[in-house]
Amino acid sequence: MLSSSAKLNKQKSKKRGNQRQQEIVHHHPQEDDSDSSVEDDNAVAASSMASRDRTGKRDLSQNKQQQIQVELMAAFRRSMHIKVADKHDPHLPNAIASFDEIKIPSWWNRDRGHDERNDTNADALSSFQAIKHAVLHNIEKGRWKEPTPIQMQSIPTLLERRDLLACAPTGSGKSGAFILPALILSHAANCLYYNSTPSNNAPAASSSKKQKKKLQKQQVDSDSLDPSKSQSSTNRQGEIRSLLLAPSRELAAQLHREVDRLGMGKPGGISSLLLMKANASHVIAGTAGGKSGLDVLVTTPLRLVDALHKGLRLDAVRIVVLDEADRLLDAADGKQQRDDKKKQKKKEIKEEKRQSSNPSSDGSSTSKDSEDEEEEEEEDDEDDDNVQPQSSGSSQTQTFLAQMDSILSAVPTSAVRALFSATVTQTVKSLSHSILRNPVDVTIASPGSAGGANTDIEQELMFVGREEGKLLAMRQLKLRGQLKPPVIVFVQSQERAQALFGELLYDGLHVDVIHAGRSRTARDNAVARFRKGETWVLICTDLVARGVDFRAVNMVINYDLPTSGITYVHRIGRCGRAGRKGKAITLFTEADFDNLRTIANVMKQSGCKVEDWMLQLKKSIPKKKSSSAPRRSNIDTTPTYDKKKRFHKRQMIQESKRKKQRTGSYSKDQRESSDKR
Numbered sequence: 001m002l003s004s005s006a007k008l009n010k011q012k013s014k015k016r017g018n019q020r021q022q023e024i025v026h027h028h029p030q031e032d033d034s035d036s037s038v039e040d041d042n043a044v045a046a047s048s049m050a051s052r053d054r055t056g057k058r059d060l061s062q063n064k065q066q067q068i069q070v071e072l073m074a075a076f077r078r079s080m081h082i083k084v085a086d087k088h089d090p091h092l093p094n095a096i097a098s099f100d101e102i103k104i105p106s107w108w109n110r111d112r113g114h115d116e117r118n119d120t121n122a123d124a125l126s127s128f129q130a131i132k133h134a135v136l137h138n139i140e141k142g143r144w145k146e147p148t149p150i151q152m153q154s155i156p157t158l159l160e161r162r163d164l165l166a167c168a169p170t171g172s173g174k175s176g177a178f179i180l181p182a183l184i185l186s187h188a189a190n191c192l193y194y195n196s197t198p199s200n201n202a203p204a205a206s207s208s209k210k211q212k213k214k215l216q217k218q219q220v221d222s223d224s225l226d227p228s229k230s231q232s233s234t235n236r237q238g239e240i241r242s243l244l245l246a247p248s249r250e251l252a253a254q255l256h257r258e259v260d261r262l263g264m265g266k267p268g269g270i271s272s273l274l275l276m277k278a279n280a281s282h283v284i285a286g287t288a289g290g291k292s293g294l295d296v297l298v299t300t301p302l303r304l305v306d307a308l309h310k311g312l313r314l315d316a317v318r319i320v321v322l323d324e325a326d327r328l329l330d331a332a333d334g335k336q337q338r339d340d341k342k343k344q345k346k347k348e349i350k351e352e353k354r355q356s357s358n359p360s361s362d363g364s365s366t367s368k369d370s371e372d373e374e375e376e377e378e379e380d381d382e383d384d385d386n387v388q389p390q391s392s393g394s395s396q397t398q399t400f401l402a403q404m405d406s407i408l409s410a411v412p413t414s415a416v417r418a419l420f421s422a423t424v425t426q427t428v429k430s431l432s433h434s435i436l437r438n439p440v441d442v443t444i445a446s447p448g449s450a451g452g453a454n455t456d457i458e459q460e461l462m463f464v465g466r467e468e469g470k471l472l473a474m475r476q477l478k479l480r481g482q483l484k485p486p487v488i489v490f491v492q493s494q495e496r497a498q499a500l501f502g503e504l505l506y507d508g509l510h511v512d513v514i515h516a517g518r519s520r521t522a523r524d525n526a527v528a529r530f531r532k533g534e535t536w537v538l539i540c541t542d543l544v545a546r547g548v549d550f551r552a553v554n555m556v557i558n559y560d561l562p563t564s565g566i567t568y569v570h571r572i573g574r575c576g577r578a579g580r581k582g583k584a585i586t587l588f589t590e591a592d593f594d595n596l597r598t599i600a601n602v603m604k605q606s607g608c609k610v611e612d613w614m615l616q617l618k619k620s621i622p623k624k625k626s627s628s629a630p631r632r633s634n635i636d637t638t639p640t641y642d643k644k645k646r647f648h649k650r651q652m653i654q655e656s657k658r659k660k661q662r663t664g665s666y667s668k669d670q671r672e673s674s675d676k677r
């Protein structure tokens, strides 16, 4: 892969020819709005005319070379499986083949208006080189040899301030694809940043007059928010320049760690923060980043919406990224659904009570199902603190989508917007039209990765008959040496996670458990122990199904079948990361047939062998219902004989209590009647 890209690149630079040709090829027409770029364009045009006058041949060869460059770039993208929706986008930035190729964005290196410190092009260039040098040093330290395909296209795109919709498999380096540009964009001087027109606001060739006017108005609006016009460029206190959003606290914390790692040694130091209850007041007051403001703020949406209600301003944001965008734009994840869940839960509790009075039932059923997982994630978004939004009950009861709406409307229109996920659904695609402006739409799709699954993961479905068969299967995997730690085991609810933990605790597996029901410290410790290798098997709910990067995980076991293809893709994506191989085993029982077809389909799309009968399974119940998890027996290996014995003992105790009560009340009645007599 490297050699082909290097080869293409070599050819590319040979063909590039002289500097003038490069200028023409890398010229970005979207900058035509600004005076200086008009001047530059005129200069390019004049020189081009002159060359045409002198030799018509030379002009022809220039065009040809441009054409060759375009074709080479297209071939390079194809070889890297980089698919861009609009191949004919004239402003599409070239993909980079190495981190060294990160070049100064066109808006940065122009000698646009000077600020009070009289910045020159040389200053601008050296400030770019300084941040690039720091970032490259950290990349090298982290042993990233070359950019991953999503990084190849995303980094130059975001640096050119184009909005972006990016879809790439799990573990393919999406975080780096937005953290690197965020760090670089945050470093640009205000005078450079705000004196240029963002590429997103450059009207697309097809834009109507009305659209162009609207964009011009947006530009005027964003100018009024321009920090360089409202405060001295040396005092950047209160600025938040990059905003990264993630759906869970675990993921936000991980992104924050990565920001600090990649931004280490940044000139002037890296100022980044994970927004939490403890530091929210500093962030709101604008004192969190000191005089230089904050380069990067990482947060979950609910925490940020709460801060916005309390007066936080996002006027200086230059780039806003939604990681796991399909989750963050989930309109279904809201109040209505929560109400439905509560109703459903009440029903289940009633049912459970009814069943517990029936000894013949096959163990009492767990009251929680996959829907509770959603609640777990909501709990998680609340950061385990009791967020009390000022405006009565709004943010907590808002859907993720509504929260995103509040956030995006607080961010200036000049800010670059980017959506990243391994699973960009059709809904997200259509929502992106209202969020992004003239975006670059990139998908990394190697053969077999259709559906979003990572092709480095070997996937297997394992039939275990009934619920009890699952524990047996786990123990057999261990006995046969097929359980290769580190392993992540997914179950569908907190209770089941806890119960499985109890069952495996003494199996010599160094097991731990993580779910939203545990305290924040317990969760953090569980994650830390797993990262250090002290824990071999981590049992969890879907709390860590998305985004969380436990790099060396060898195996994922779906103890409970996931209820959707998307959850499946994210769960198994915890292994096979950064080019490593991984294995995913999914256990299923007779009760899982309703959801089995969906999972089998995803597996087939990603090139795995699945039995035909699984793909032909008919849906026996309406679509909406089939996406919920089936009711499952408890995870419990106590033999039925012992269970019955325990039940009879309980019954006898209750019976004797009742007898005592009866005799007690009888003797009391007798006493009272004899007294009367």
Ligand SMILES: Nc1ncnc2c1ncn2[C@@H]1O[C@H](COP(=O)(O)OP(=O)(O)OP(=O)(O)O)[C@@H](O)[C@H]1O
Binding pocket: 143, 144, 145, 146, 147, 148, 151, 168, 169, 170, 171, 172, 173, 174, 175, 176, 421, 422, 546, 547, 548, 549, 551, 573, 577, 578
């Ligand atoms: N260019 C690179 N070279 C080598 N490793 C890389 C590179 N970029 C990222 N990585 C590593 O790959 C792993 C996965 O990266 P990351 O967490 O960004 O994946 P992701 O695409 O966001 O996955 P998910 O969809 O699960 O969130 C991380 O351990 C990261 O350090």
